[in-house]
Amino acid sequence: RIRMSVPPASVLVTRPREDAQLLTADLERRGVGVLLEPLFEIVPIEGAAPDLRDIAGLLFTSANGVRAFAQISKHQNFKVFAVGDATAAAARSAGFSDVDSAGGSVEDLMTLVKGSWTPASGALFHAAGRTISGELAETLGTLGYEVHRMALYEAKAADALSVRLCEVLRAAKLGYALFFSPR
Secondary structure (H helix, E strand, C coil): CCCCCCCCCEEEECCCHHHHHHHHHHHHHCCCEEEECCCEEEEECCCCCCCCCCEEEEEECCHHHHHHHHHHCCCCCCEEEECCHHHHHHHHHCCCCCEEECCCCHHHHHHHHHHHCCHHHCEEEEEEECCCCCCHHHHHHHCCCCEEEEEEEEEEECCCCCHHHHHHHHCCCCCEEECCCCC
């Protein structure tokens, strides 16, 4: 195994502040200079109030969905299916105890649900963002699952780049830029 010494570099992290905390802390521990510049701010959708009376389980495709749901509902006695480990950790932090992680993608989440939940187990609620990727609710619906989806949050794009980032870009002092969303 060859080990290369890589000098500290300037890394631009574009995730929303709350989602970037673990990544920026890990990079900084490794001696990497981090410039956090959220290109989106996650904000709750005003007036979103899901009807949970017939819901037996929750589908979370992001930690943002967990946080948005926790802001509007104190119900934590649901079975939770999370797209990945970070989302599952956010669900546990929000007080949910029965949480399964699919380990990665929306397709993995569908596989998890199909393997551990039957349509007869009860309706599912997908706490979504205003913009969704994948066809989670539709695909599960074609398989006989009752899935209710509601947008509980949205990603608001930043209006402008910060003065600091502009200075770094002008000086060509940025080593890497990390992007986490096609938007």
